Amino acid sequence: MTKRASIASLIPASQDIYRKIVFEIADGIIGIDDHGIIRLCNPATESIFGWKSGELLDKPLEVLLPERVHGFHQKLVASFQSGNTEARYMGQRSATIAGRRLDGTEINLGITILRTSAAGSPMMVAVIRDISDHVRYQNDLKRLAETDSLSGLLNRRAFRANVLQSVSANATSYSSMVIFDLDGFKGVNDRFGHDAGDEVITCFSDVLRNSIRATDIAGRWGGEEFVLFLPNLKAREAIAIVERIRANFSGADFNWQGHPSANFTVSAGLAIAAPGCADLSDMIASADKALYEAKRAGRDQLVCLEIQQEALAS
Incomplete structure (x- = not known):
């Protein structure tokens, strides 16, 4: 078997591995098209935001964000899309991204976004982590210190x-x-x-x-x-x-x-x-x-x- 043939034989297996990672990882993974519509979302994303299986697909990304941050978030996304970097952590060292669960409660998020494509169309993928417990812990420490x-x-x-x-x-x-x-x-x-x-x-x-x-x-x-x-x-x-x-x-x-x-x-x-x-x-x-x-x-x-x-x- 040639080297080229051995690599080709691994491609389907790699796809299965990636699919397993996406569907079983604890972090949320979500993909949006260039109109901000959700085209990909794994079970962890649905769990983080309190949605049932399949309900987030074809929804605008804004359903996962408090209304007050819509404008700010759109500017962040536009800045990333027009830039040269392929991946970026959203937010700042002193601030996190606010998310909105289906029941209206807010959570603190750590989000890394990257550019890719699917079926020949551009797509932006975000890896999402609920860091609300960490933020509460940091706020408690700050309050104790002050x-x-x-x-x-x-x-x-x-x-x-x-x-x-x-x-x-x-x-x-x-x-x-x-x-x-x-x-x-x-x-x-x-x-x-x-x-x-x-x-x-x-x-x-x-x-x-x-x-x-x-x-x-x-x-x-x-x-x-x-x-x-x-x-x-x-x-x-x-x-x-x-x-x-x-x-x-x-x-x-x-x-x-x-x-x-x-x-x-x-x-x-x-x-x-x-x-x-x-x-x-x-x-x-x-x-x-x-x-x-x-x-x-x-x-x-x-x-x-x-x-x-x-x-x-x-």
Whole structure:
């Protein structure tokens, strides 16, 4: 048998191997024509997206994508089709492709696409992997790294990072920084125990979280000190939020076995920055100065300072 004949005899066997791989691999494999219509799909694809056998064929690819990403996905595909590379991983290092299951739920996908042809017509084939569990795991790690374990609020490093982003996005608006200090907190630990102290911390954290807007940024600065950034608010509005937080916390009752019901108060320093004056370090320093004045004046009160352009220049 010649070498040419031996190679030819392997072709049918190779096709069977490839067919077996396509139909039994855990990754989804899907092929679309140049109109974006699904012409090939393996059982793993149907399983990933929750469709029954054969139902995806002749459907537009968009049925597997949330509507909000249709335009973005079409641009990615067009860019790949007009390029010179034969294969490409879709998405970015910091982002994944969103997929839509038949029941409407969304999943995170890793997708590699390549160009080929079938029956003389161009076809684009995608190898799809459901990476939702991996994404959830990474998000959990990120949340743990950024969150104070007791309060559930942002830790100091994450608070700074989030505020810097917000300051950049709201440079032309009024912004406020607040530092809270729980009055007499050391006495709570000494008199009632550290578990009681943890309960007070948790209670104030809940009050803070439930008293602010979705755009506000709250964190635990350390110990019994908390921080709050309020973008797009003038003085009167910011003061109203801070006073609401203080009132809600002072109204909370704490009951520990063997002790009468207790209530606690909080002091606050508020720094309000005019448009163009929202420097993070200056706002924190001014809020800390205002907090010191509130504590020196007897605690259980709010002191407010305004940061103007001339103050930054001095």
